[in-house]
Amino acid sequence: MNTRKSPIARLAGLGTIALVASVGLAACSSGGASSSTDSAGSGGDAGVTLIVKTTTNPFFVAMEDGAKAAADKAGVKLTLAAGKEDGDEDTQIQAIENAISKGDKGILITPNGPSVVDAIQKARDAGLYVIALDTAPDPADAVDITFATDNFKAGESIGKWTAAQLGGKKATIAMLDLFNDKVVSVDYNRDQGFLTGMGIDTADAQKNGDEAKTGKYSGGDYEIVGNEATDGAEDGGRTAMETLLSKNSDINVVYTINEPAAYGAYQALQAAGKEKDVLLVSIDGGCAGVKNVADGVIGATAQQYPVKMAELGVEAIAKLAADGTKPSTTAGLDFFDTGSALVTEKPVDGLDSITAAAATDICWGK
Known part of the structure; x- marks a missing residue:
């Protein structure tokens, strides 16, 4: 929307x-x-x-x-x-x-x-x-x-939020997707929406990982360290994050397909002492995920x-x-x-969002 x-x-x-x-x-x-x-x-x-x-x-x-x-x-x-x-x-x-x-x-x-x-x-x-x-x-x-x-729009909203938070700094990005052995719409729509929200040109709209690995986003330079599958699970998110950190320890942006994967990624970042240096964003807006936004674990999520x-x-x-x-x-x-609705405790001018407290009252659509 x-x-x-x-x-x-x-x-x-x-x-x-x-x-x-x-x-x-x-x-x-x-x-x-x-x-x-x-x-x-x-x-x-x-x-x-x-x-x-x-x-x-x-x-x-x-x-x-x-x-x-x-x-x-x-x-x-x-x-x-x-x-x-x-x-x-x-x-x-x-x-x-x-x-x-x-x-x-x-x-x-x-x-x-x-x-x-x-x-x-x-x-x-x-x-x-x-x-x-x-x-x-x-x-x-x-x-x-x-x-x-609208999974593309949900991804786009967290991408726009991330670009605004960076304030022109280089974005060194980890992409934590769903699968690497099959193609499903929720996977590529969220991924491609996030990149589009960041202002990064995408190639095939139905394929993850084929965009240019370096270039310009809406606020400055970017580098995509890689795309790793998580299977939408906490342990998958943790392993994927560990893999990408081993490739580049300067990652400062982490996109995740969902909140279980996001929490796994956070555990890996915490173990590496980097949890405070990274913008971690996700999509779901579940009750646990919204609490993670309130606690500062996840910077922004898109609630569905x-x-x-x-x-x-x-x-x-x-x-x-x-x-x-x-x-x-x-x-x-x-x-x-x-x-869907963008949920964050750090609102951005011109980008509509709700607080974690408001999102808690409607998490999962209850």
């Missing part, structure tokens, strides 16, 4: 997300295991399966909680499934197969990689309505619709709202089952934008 709202307006706006989504709709367990719950209501006997990337990340646990609450309200039978780890496509494919066999009305999925696309098509061919949450598949039209943060993604997804399939109404995308986008 190009225009950011004031903290008060942002908080008020979040309260209307579900209402806006409802207007849009009218207009147009852990470790790979599955569980299900039954409810009675407007959704009748419609079955919905939520398949998240992993339950080791609290982002996806919050998403499951949001789906459960929405299923209870809408009266649908909800099944939960998760990959064993971020990137586990096989378990997700099996969960899709299970949803087809059960005769579900729809699937909500945060895709773990390109290998799930064929299984998604099989589900759609069988008549299931498939909604991606958080991560659009490639191609985006492999699903019926995506409910997600997985609970809303899941709630709106369940509501959309319940509505489809009840009267055939399909959800609509946000005007001008090929997905439904569930919003």
Whole structure:
């Protein structure tokens, strides 16, 4: 989103997300295991399966909680499934197969990689309505619709914040991405958004690590020390940071794909005695991550709202089952934008943000 709202307006706006989504709709367990719950209501006997990337990340646990609450309200039978780890496509494919066999009305999925696309098509061919949450598949039209943060804009906001904080100093950058063995949209969109926000020219918009390693950012000179995969996990962030510090100990900017990776990076920086010399930025805005902003561990993060993604997804399939109404995308986008907000204790003139205290009240979209 190009225009950011004031903290008060942002908080008020979040309260209307579900209402806006409802207007849009009218207009147009852990470790790979599955569980299900039954409810009675407007959704009748419609079955919905939520398949998240992993339950080791609290982002996806919050998403499951949001789906459960929405299923209870809408009266649908909800099944939960998760990959064993971020990137586990096989378990997700099996969960899709299970949803087809059960005769579900729809699937909500945060895709773990390109290998799930064929299984998604099989589900759609069988008549299931498939909604991606958080991560659009490639191609985006492999699903019926995506409910997600504008991940490029989220990355762009932390990039602009970082450039402003540097005050013209050279940026020696560590890029802590998600994967190095597969391509997913959330990975390259956040990465490329951050670099664009910094004022660094990118090459292929759907590829990480192919930009010039040295050059000019909006405030001065930059050097990218390297891109390392973290698998979105704390231990991955720590290892990636250690690797890049061994290449260049002068790193003063660290971009991370998410907050678990950011905290791992912080541990490596702390062990090297460099935690006070680095601008560490991330994306998620989870409750723990927001506390890290308040504590000065993370300089800025972009908050997103997985609970809303899941709630709106369940509501959309319940509505489809009840009267055939399909959800609509946000005007001008090929997905439904569930919003984001820059969170920092060091605001920048001209860049809208909210404080950690304000973000705590709405973390995960609760």
